[in-house]
Amino acid sequence: MQIHNNIAELIGNTDLLKIPSLCQLSGSDILLKCEFQNPGGSIKDRAALQMVQDAIANGDLKPGMTIVEGTAGNTGIGLALVANALGFEMLTVMPKGQTPEKERMIALHGAKLHLVEPCPFANPNHFYHTARRIAEENDNYWWANQFENTSNAKAHYEHTGAEIWRQTEGKVDALVSVCGTAGTIAGNSRYLKEQNPEVEVWLVDPDGSGIYHYLKSGEYVAQGSSFTEGIGIMRTVENFRQAKIDKAITLPDQDLVTISRAVRDADGIVLGSSSALNVAGALLVAAQADKQGQKGKTIVTFACDVGDRSYSKLYNSDFLQEKGIDENHETIEQLFERYRNFDPNLIVNV
DSSP states (O other): OOOOSSGGGGOSOOOEEEOHHHHHHHSSEEEEEEGGGSTTSBTHHHHHHHHHHHHHHTTSSOTTOEEEEEOSSHHHHHHHHHHHHHTOEEEEEEETTSOHHHHHHHHHTTOEEEEEOOOOTTSTTSHHHHHHHHHHTOTTEEEOOTTTOTHHHHHIIIIIHHHHHHHTTTOOOEEEEOOSSSHHHHHHHHHHHHHOTTOEEEEEEETTOSHHHHHHHSSOOOOSOOOOOSOOOSSOOHHHHTOOOOEEEEEOHHHHHHHHHHHHHHHOOOOOHHHHHHHHHHHHHHHHHHHTTOOOOEEEEEEOBOGGGGTTTTTOHHHHHHTTOOTTSOOHHHHHHHHHTOOGGGSEEO
């Protein structure tokens, strides 16, 4: 038994889990990296720890300073946890309208929460610019800057990707990931492709994000909207430039609801909204392989956080009804068949 010195040392080394019902349905192994096992409950704990460790090492973050960051929630929780464990204060700047579950967790970990009105990135009051401005105006503050700080991707290049490679014994055919700051897809894709260039990396984008359209046309164009939080972006950031992406798709919120109910009921796995999008993307990859007579693929994706952080949206019937989403729209078998017949023109080859 190993005894850890502080809670931040529990970050990483998460398990890889088969999703039995989807494996049986698709004929491929769909594996879920259980990032909810991190002490802050999300994959963002990894980036938070790496960014703080690197800032301490290079002298940017000194004892007595306050960490400040703009976030949709999970990075704020991860930074609050790491800050508390390592003796720093934390100020989280977050747009209003995120799930109350995330706000509570940030407060529980001892951070101060500064809420701002949601607005386009070009607006100087955007949460990103607000966090930067607060740090610039206070010499005793350090801005984590998760979008441009490549310690974010480094966390996954040095740790998560290596874990996946070891856990699959090098037998991974595809990696599927959503993209927010791009640290996860960048670090993991770089590491896995260095081990085996044949690993296919699929980016799955929600409606309302511009990454899919950027990869398709070179321009950021938003079409539709999504209730997912913390994923999707309308600009190219430094972490994203490191990503090694082969294919990109976009999927609607309706599919997240179908996937989340199916794996909850069949496998006892409660997915958050980002995780449900990841799993939907993984099922599509498996369906495409099945259509081409290539069963037996090993497809890895991420359970980004604990599912209860999406309770007030993804699992709220009244909220879904307001959004025009039917919880009984189609069965998982019907979704798989639809993914088998997915329009190839909608799959971007990067």
